[in-house]
Amino acid sequence: MEIDGIGSGNRPAIMVTNDDGIDAPGLRALVQVLVSAGRYIVQVCAPDSEKSAVSHSITWRNPLAVKQADIPGATAFAVSGTPADCASLGISKALFSSVPDLVISGINMGSNCGYHIVYSGTVGGAREAYFNGIPSISVSYEWVAGKSQINDFTLSAEAFLPIIDAILAEVKNQTYPQRCFLNIDLPTDVANHKGYKLTKQGKSIFKMGWNEVTSDAHGGKMLSTMTMGTDSAGSAETDSQAVSADYQLFQREVRAAEADHEDGTDHRALREGYITVTPLGAISRAEIDCHAFFENWLPRAAERFSSSAL
Known part of the structure; x- marks a missing residue:
């Protein structure tokens, strides 16, 4: 089932996935903004139903069911798998004729900061693209019931559009770093955000x-x-x-x-009204003091218990 990407010329291709499902308002708002910009080939490969909090789980033993979806301006497919499945399938050239220049996973309904990054299917979708050498972004909006409105997803997409264009410029120039992907969170009052802020993953x-x-x-x-x-x-x-x-x-x-009390963390900056931009790697490394402890501990433990086993 291979379909050529829409559009022509040198427009970059962006593939969108998420974990809220292909009909989620966050994904639809993001796709609409990308299509309306007229600068990209827009592809969608997303779960056919909600797959929140599935982390980086994948479908291994069973085939995935795929059905073409109707999203104006985009070539779109609904998939029975997880966000990581969708990212993997979408960049494989099994559905689309070319590999995308950028994968965006989102816009998620609810923030993904701190330790919640581990649970997040949204982050899992972006991480899967990163595993395969494709520049990627996971993006979430801090939805709060009673305050947020559906239009806030459109405002969120418009607010981080400059980041998308900046990344694509670096990709075109072959200067974009390949050792990380980005996790972006947008504040509840996104219409009055305080700008972008580079942050680190916290512990919230x-x-x-x-x-x-x-x-x-x-x-x-x-x-x-x-x-x-x-x-x-x-x-x-x-x-x-x-x-x-x-x-x-x-x-x-x-x-x-x-919550986080340390300066420079994602959750703290988000609550202060910033759009947080957090570079992530494949895994979370242990704190430096833990490494120092085990550096001294391991030789002693190995010697002690090797001797006692004799």
Whole structure:
């Protein structure tokens, strides 16, 4: 199933994926802004349903079901897999005739800062492109129920459009760094943001707990996804498989939020009203003091326990 990219000339190709699903307002707003700019070939390869908080999981044993989707101005496909699956398939030339110049994963409904980056399917989509040597961005908007509006996704896309153009210029000049990808978060009041700020991944996280629930409270079905924040616009979806009375049901809940107090971190700058731009690598390295501890500890441990085993 191979379809040539739309457009002609030297326009760069941008492939969009996400974890909220191909019909999510964040993805649709981003694609609309990219198409309206008239400067890009726009491709979409995104999950056919919500795949939030799946991290970098991939589909291994089963084939993916792919169906062409109707998104004006773009060549688009809905895929039964995860964001990482979609990124991998989209850059493989199995669907599109060429490899994209840039992959954008988003715009996610809800921020992805600190330790939440590990859970994020949005970040997973961008990371998969990075694994394959394709410049990529994961982008999220800090949606807050009661304050945010659907149009904020359009404002978010417009706000980081200069970053897209700047990256593509570096890619064209072959000067873009290949040892990282970018994670961008946009503040709730994106219309009045304070500008871009280069940040580092912090340690903010929601502390989770578990509550036992009854099947009656959820229509006899088990909860299949979790809501990462108490102010998220999304709600937990339900699996189609009914749960037997032989099972106990436990549902996640947010018990507390642990914020960053260190300067220069993504979550702190986001809450201050900045558009945060955080370079990420494939993995998170341990803190320097941990490495120093084990540098001294390992020779002693190896000698001690090797001797005691004799």
